[in-house]
Each structure stands twice: as structure tokens, then as C-alpha cells.
Amino acid sequence: MLRSLAVRSVAGMVAVQAAVVATLVATDAIKRRQRAKRSGFPRPGTFEHTVADTGTTVYTYGEDLYRDMLAAIRGAQHQVLLETFIWKDDEVGRSFLEAVNAAAARGVQVHVMYDGFGNLVVPRSFYRFHPDVHVYRFPVLRPNLLLSPLQATGLTHRKLLVVDQEVGFVGGYNVGSLYATQWRDTHVRLTGPAAFELGHSFASVWNHPSARRPKLPHVNPGAWDSRVRAINNIPASLVYPIRSVYLDAIHRATDHIYLTTAYFIPDQQILSALIEASRRGVDVRVILPENSNHVLADWLSRGFYSTLLAEGITVLLYRNAMIHAKTATIDGQWSIVGTANIDRLSLGFNYETNLEIHDRDFAADMEAVFAADSENCRELTAGQWDERSPAAWFAETVLVPLRPFL
Structure with a gap:
């Protein structure tokens, strides 16, 4: 009886998740037509x-x-x-x-x-x-x-x-x-x-x-x-160093962390590292797409917003275009640019290459890019996020078990 109940519970959860995903995809398909008319975005330059x-x-x-x-x-x-x-x-x-x-x-x-x-x-x-x-x-x-x-x-x-x-x-x-x-x-x-x-x-x-x-x-x-230095994730060799490089840099931060990623679905260690940095006084700012090209990734990412905002981390939502950059710059001296997002697919599954650069002039360039992108963002506040609909909260909660797969 217990086994049958467990099977039914799992099946029920999967059915609910499938229904939520189908609803989100259908709704996004309608909204995507409206987003196709977006007015564009500022160009930070070269x-x-x-x-x-x-x-x-x-x-x-x-x-x-x-x-x-x-x-x-x-x-x-x-x-x-x-x-x-x-x-x-x-x-x-x-x-x-x-x-x-x-x-x-x-x-x-x-x-x-x-x-x-x-x-x-x-x-x-x-x-x-x-x-x-x-x-x-x-x-x-x-x-x-x-x-x-x-x-x-x-x-x-x-x-x-x-x-x-x-x-x-x-x-x-x-x-x-x-x-x-x-x-x-x-x-x-x-x-x-x-x-x-x-x-x-x-x-x-x-x-x-x-x-x-x-x-x-x-x-x-x-x-x-x-x-x-190029950092390479190579699944055929079971080598995934990009995640460790990010963690090491975040742990070393003393002043600021400016992070831009297309898909933000961090594992617990990366999330904890960002929270710990914020708690010790580091200015942590994250630029994410307000609406990306993958609606499921968006909703999984939104499940982290409450935690980030409660810990004083600035969440900046990029408007009027898809921001697909995968960059970070820390303390005006360390930067990374590459192909890996802050999600499990990039950090523990795919072939990826990120370029790690230790240089103040390069970091200044990356900070200038971040500042220009920030001007095109909507800063999310805890008050605004708390006012989201019960349906949105429900969808975020139901999708939590899918995080390890993305």
C-alpha cells in the first residue's frame, strides 16, 4: 500500500509538472510574438x-x-x-x-x-x-x-x-x-x-x-x-573545472561581483558562495534576461529570486532583447568570458570553454560593459517580487525538482 501510494504521488507530481510546463510554453509562445516587436538595446561598444x-x-x-x-x-x-x-x-x-x-x-x-x-x-x-x-x-x-x-x-x-x-x-x-x-x-x-x-x-x-x-x-x-588562461570542461575526460574557477573567484571577492548570465540555475555551492560574499559586504549584482529564449529556464531561475533579494544581492533584469552573455568581473582585477552559463548543463554536462583574465584594464572594460547593460535593466525589488501572483509562486515551487536537470 505504501509503495502504491508513493508511486501515485510521484506520478501525480510529474503530471502537475507537465501541466505547468505545457501552460508556460503555450503562454510564452503568445508573448513571444509581442516580444518580437521589442525596440532593441543599447550597444556598449568594442x-x-x-x-x-x-x-x-x-x-x-x-x-x-x-x-x-x-x-x-x-x-x-x-x-x-x-x-x-x-x-x-x-x-x-x-x-x-x-x-x-x-x-x-x-x-x-x-x-x-x-x-x-x-x-x-x-x-x-x-x-x-x-x-x-x-x-x-x-x-x-x-x-x-x-x-x-x-x-x-x-x-x-x-x-x-x-x-x-x-x-x-x-x-x-x-x-x-x-x-x-x-x-x-x-x-x-x-x-x-x-x-x-x-x-x-x-x-x-x-x-x-x-x-x-x-x-x-x-x-x-x-x-x-x-x-x-582558457578553462575547459571536457565530459569525455570527466573534467569540469569552470565551476571551481568561479567558486574560487567568488570566495576571494572583497569589493564587488558583477555577473551576467543567460540562464541562472546555480547549484547550492555557487548560490551559497554568492550569499556568503554578500553577507561579508561584497556588492553582488547579477544581470539576467527579463525574458529569455527558454521559458522553462526563466521560471527555474525565478525560483532563486526571493533568496537573492533577501540576502541583499541586486537582481537586474535585462529588457528589450535576449542577453546571452556569460561573463563576470570581480574586484576590478579578475574577469571571465566564455560559453558556460551558471547552470548544471554548462557546469557539469556540456563541453565549454571560458577565458579567465587577470588584468585591471580588461576588468575595467568588463565593468564598463556591465554598467552599460545595467542601464537597460529593470532592478527587481523584494517588494515587487513579493507581489507576484499565487499562480507564479505555485509554478516556481512545482518546478524546483527540475533544477538538477538544467
Whole structure:
């Protein structure tokens, strides 16, 4: 009887969750048509500095980034390494496809990785590569899933471009026209010795021992300098250091933490670290989308708002566009930009790459970007949040058990 009651309780909870999710998705589909008419967003600009003999460029607008990425591919002389989660069949997507094919046609060594699950809606016929392009499409299901499920899972959520081991790009921008003008995101370009970091990031997945494909040659770094460092989550090796890097930096904070993420579903340790920082007097501010492209992620994120606000953490909701950036800057000296969100998928499941930079000038750039984005945000207050409808509170509560899966 007890077992039957337990089964019925679980089944009932799952049914309620399914009903809530279906309602949220349907409601969001209606609202999304209205959001399509959003008026746009301010552009923080492009910022350039030099860190450890490497030039850094921070991009905050897709058109600017794509222009320079395509110029780098078109100017490649020896090698192009390109990896992306989403590669859309549209004007921007075709421009990148044509650029890598043209590079291969003129004798440049081209290696491409993209995710199968992330591009399920894109016709396979779109990906018509030159015969000399080395391509790996991350499969939706891998053959060794039953033998080693943890190592055989994980999407490639990375967005990398490395050209001639001299120029490297990493950040939140996927490849597509939507992202060129309608999404607020952040990407970084490295020009110089530290581009090795991103080339090594690409090779660490391409050359993984489990992969059956010709290996990329190892490239020695020009110099050892820890001020610029790529941090890589590699599920095939059961390695997920990005989370630890975030935790270490948050624990060290003494003045301020400015965090921007598209999807905020932290585990208990990250949430506790942010709360502890706020309690010891650190100014903790978090920019999140007011409405993202994933309604379920939004509602799971909202389940944390009461806790954040009660602990004096500033919650800033970005308006009029989807903010997809994955960045943080702490105490005016440490910053991180990359592909990983503050959620379990990014920090414990996907292939991800974040660039960690210790430099005051770069941190000043990131603070300027955060300040510009903050101007386009609505600051949420505890009073406002307490006035939400009982239905909203109910939905947040019902969805709590789904947090570990996102």
C-alpha cells in the first residue's frame, strides 16, 4: 500500500509538472510574438587592450564580431579551427560556410566541429563542406553511451575560432543572423601568444583519445603567462573545472561581483558562495534576461529570486532583447568570458570553454560593459517580487525538482 501510494504521488507530481510546463510554453509562445516587436538595446561598444603581450578585443554586438571573424577566416594562411553549438542556415551561416570552404580550397587546413543536437532543426543538406574540410558533427547519441554514459554525454556548447594559431575568438555568440543584431552577447578576441590557449582548447577535444580521427599537431605556447588562461570542461575526460574557477573567484571577492548570465540555475555551492560574499559586504549584482529564449529556464531561475533579494544581492533584469552573455568581473582585477552559463548543463554536462583574465584594464572594460547593460535593466525589488501572483509562486515551487536537470 505504501509503495502504491508513493508511486501515485510521484506520478501525480510529474503530471502537475507537465501541466505547468505545457501552460508556460503555450503562454510564452503568445508573448513571444509581442516580444518580437521589442525596440532593441543599447550597444556598449568594442573595447581593446593588451594583456601579457596579447591584444584583447571585447565585442558586444554580433555584426562587429562576425565581420572580424570572417575577415580572419578569409585571411587565413595555414589553419582554421572553428567550433560552434548552433550554426544556422541563414545569411550569416552561409557566409561562414562559404568562408571555410574557400579557405580549404586555397590550401588552408580547416577543422570544424558543431553540435548535432543544437542543429536538429537545420537541414543536413546545409552542411556542404569542401572535401578538404575536416568535419566532426557531435552526434546526438554516441555509440558508447551504454558502456560509459557519463563520458559519452555532453553537447559541444563551445563557440571557438582560431586562425593560424595567432588569432582566437571565444564567447557566447553562435553563428546566425538572429544573433548579429537582435541578441546582446559578449565575445573576446585574442591576438598574439595567448591565442595558443584557444587553439589548445580546440585540440583537446579534437585529439581526445576516444576520437578516431587524424590528430592535430601539438603547438607549443610561445611563453608561459597565467594572466590569460582558457578553462575547459571536457565530459569525455570527466573534467569540469569552470565551476571551481568561479567558486574560487567568488570566495576571494572583497569589493564587488558583477555577473551576467543567460540562464541562472546555480547549484547550492555557487548560490551559497554568492550569499556568503554578500553577507561579508561584497556588492553582488547579477544581470539576467527579463525574458529569455527558454521559458522553462526563466521560471527555474525565478525560483532563486526571493533568496537573492533577501540576502541583499541586486537582481537586474535585462529588457528589450535576449542577453546571452556569460561573463563576470570581480574586484576590478579578475574577469571571465566564455560559453558556460551558471547552470548544471554548462557546469557539469556540456563541453565549454571560458577565458579567465587577470588584468585591471580588461576588468575595467568588463565593468564598463556591465554598467552599460545595467542601464537597460529593470532592478527587481523584494517588494515587487513579493507581489507576484499565487499562480507564479505555485509554478516556481512545482518546478524546483527540475533544477538538477538544467
